[in-house]
Amino acid sequence: MADQHDGTRCVHAGLPEPVPGEPFLPGPVFAAPYHLDPWQGPAAAPNGYGRPDNPTRRLLEAAIGDLEGGDCRVFASGQAAITGLLLTVLRPGDTVLLPADGYYSVRSFATGTLEELGVRVRFVPTAGPYPSLDGVRLVLVETPANPGLDVADVSALAAEARAAGALLAVDNTTATPLGQRPLDLGADLVVASGTKALTGHSDLLLGYLAGRSAELLDKVTGWRSATGAVPGAFDAWLAHRSLATLDLRLARQTANAEALARLLADRPDVTGLRWPGLPGDPAYRVASAQMRRIPGVLSFDLGDAERVARFLDAAKLVFAATSFGGLHTTADRRAQWGDATGPGFVRFSCGVEDTVDLVADVTAALDAAGPGGTATAG
Numbered sequence: 001m002a003d004q005h006d007g008t009r010c011v012h013a014g015l016p017e018p019v020p021g022e023p024f025l026p027g028p029v030f031a032a033p034y035h036l037d038p039w040q041g042p043a044a045a046p047n048g049y050g051r052p053d054n055p056t057r058r059l060l061e062a063a064i065g066d067l068e069g070g071d072c073r074v075f076a077s078g079q080a081a082i083t084g085l086l087l088t089v090l091r092p093g094d095t096v097l098l099p100a101d102g103y104y105s106v107r108s109f110a111t112g113t114l115e116e117l118g119v120r121v122r123f124v125p126t127a128g129p130y131p132s133l134d135g136v137r138l139v140l141v142e143t144p145a146n147p148g149l150d151v152a153d154v155s156a157l158a159a160e161a162r163a164a165g166a167l168l169a170v171d172n173t174t175a176t177p178l179g180q181r182p183l184d185l186g187a188d189l190v191v192a193s194g195t196k197a198l199t200g201h202s203d204l205l206l207g208y209l210a211g212r213s214a215e216l217l218d219k220v221t222g223w224r225s226a227t228g229a230v231p232g233a234f235d236a237w238l239a240h241r242s243l244a245t246l247d248l249r250l251a252r253q254t255a256n257a258e259a260l261a262r263l264l265a266d267r268p269d270v271t272g273l274r275w276p277g278l279p280g281d282p283a284y285r286v287a288s289a290q291m292r293r294i295p296g297v298l299s300f301d302l303g304d305a306e307r308v309a310r311f312l313d314a315a316k317l318v319f320a321a322t323s324f325g326g327l328h329t330t331a332d333r334r335a336q337w338g339d340a341t342g343p344g345f346v347r348f349s350c351g352v353e354d355t356v357d358l359v360a361d362v363t364a365a366l367d368a369a370g371p372g373g374t375a376t377a378g
């Protein structure tokens with residue numbers, strides 16, 4: 001369906017052919033074992049046991065695969081997909097490059113488990129500069145990076161990785177496949193959390209991996225079956241149901257982020273504003289060339305933890321919550337989770353509320369929060 005546009009592709013992605021009397025999206029199939037043919041056993045049917053086989057999961061994989069432009073395997077969470085990738089590809093003595101400013105659980109997994117297994121872990125800032133990739137087995141970039149929103153040039157890195165014989169994987173969580181298609185840009189693999197904007201209702205955990213190499217996909221599938229890191233049927237079904245509105249949700253989130261970025265850029269009591277869609281943002285040039293749309297996530301600094309708390313208390317439309325990409329606008333002070341960000345650093349995730357209401361609420365809440373105490377560098 002590559003010739004169709006985003007909204008159309010999201011509505012139809014992964015749906016089976018119409019059958020009179022059947023629903024558009026078949027309901028979740030709840031099964032651990034399935035009936036077997038007494039003579040032929042598991043060879044006779046596509047479903048034998050729930051860990052490797054589930055038809056609800058396969059429909060979701062067809063949908064996400066269609067949006068990413070590759071074959072897809074879904075996992076119980078983004079972390080399950082990413083750790084599955086790392087442990088499938090990396091062996092003792094290998095070197096992996098990971099984002100220095102990316103998702104913190106990936107970093108702690110690397111410095112814990114991977115280094116204990118004898119993998120050499122190197123951290124590189126998303127915006128670069130990147131070292132020579134000679135002797136590197138795997139490069140994982142996260143673009144835009146969570147929470148700092150720096151952007152990496154995927155095509156340029158893909159060319160360097162190919163020349164050096166390294167694999168390039170891109171964490172597409174923040175962008176979603178409507179924001180960018182890393183496989184089209186030359187990446188070998190996409191990994192992502194489907195917990196965030198992809199499914200967008202703040203009601204499930206999901207991860208996925210997508211690629212075009214049958215060999216890599218087979219290894220990852222084997223890993224997933226061996227570890228059992230699969231999502232349940234109901235979560236897979238909810239995720240697929242939610243995909244139909246991805247284009248609509250992202251459109252409103254991006255519009256809200258653009259309006260808020262303009263508001264915040266003009267306020268002297270807000271520092272360190274980052275939104276890759278804002279001309280003048282350090283990521284603007286690469287993001288505009290590489291991305292098809294800019295996500296509804298911004299970051300900025302309110303100086304100290306107390307001012308962030310006053311802002312969140314005063315805001316009526318901004319929930320204090322971690323995660324991002326949901327229907328409801330949320331904000332998270334990242335230092336409280338251990339990110340190496342200043343005490344007043346906020347990751348702000350725009351929901352799908354009306355722009356005019358959100359701008360009014362954030363303006364009033366910032367006014368009510370008053371000036372910061374001890375100012376910190378953004």
Ligand SMILES: *Cc1c(COP(=O)(O)O)cnc(C)c1O
Binds near residue numbers: 142
């Ligand atoms: C949330 C997130 C993950 C982990 O996803 P879970 O679904 O929470 O396990 C990985 N990468 C990025 C960029 C994320 O934002």
